[in-house]
Amino acid sequence: xxxxxxxxxxxxxxxxxxxxxxxxxxxxxxxxxxxxxxxxxxxxxxxxxxxxxxxxxxxxxxxxxxxxxxxxxxxxxxxxxxxxxxxxxxxxxxxxxxxxxxxxxxxxxxxxxxxxxxxxxxxxxxxxxxxxxxxxxxxxxxxxx
Ligand code: THU
Numbered sequence: 001x002x003x004x005x006x007x008x009x010x011x012x013x014x015x016x017x018x019x020x021x022x023x024x025x026x027x028x029x030x031x032x033x034x035x036x037x038x039x040x041x042x043x044x045x046x047x048x049x050x051x052x053x054x055x056x057x058x059x060x061x062x063x064x065x066x067x068x069x070x071x072x073x074x075x076x077x078x079x080x081x082x083x084x085x086x087x088x089x090x091x092x093x094x095x096x097x098x099x100x101x102x103x104x105x106x107x108x109x110x111x112x113x114x115x116x117x118x119x120x121x122x123x124x125x126x127x128x129x130x131x132x133x134x135x136x137x138x139x140x141x142x143x144x145x
Contacts, residue, residue: 016083022037027087028052028053033089034052035089036051037087038051042072042079043077050064052064066102069107083118088122096119096121098134099117113132115131
């Protein structure tokens, strides 16, 4: 992963937050009307977006975070620095939208403990966590030996 200055990291975070908020309008959520959007920052500086995609057979729904990861991984990306996530009823990101357990586990597959998760509100307010904080004592690839 490229080494970044603090200024570069701040600028990338701003871009990530912007992309996540922009992506809310692409959510496909005709059943829950709960729109979620994510923007994933790769180790090479590229950004992959994702949004939730619901299905009439509800369990076939995919979350925004996994959509972003699967797009990036399927394009060959394997190093990730951060993800910005926002969401809310009818696309109004009034509150923070934390990632579900399954999405945290998918992050665990590809990311180290210091991977950063930015939760973003429509106002631009944000909270930042590491993956280790969101998924302590986790099971990962190393457990399989
Ligand atoms: N959702 C996500 O996209 N990400 C999460 O981490 C939590 C939930 C979506 C799935 C479903 O389309 C809607 O939010 C309501 O659960």
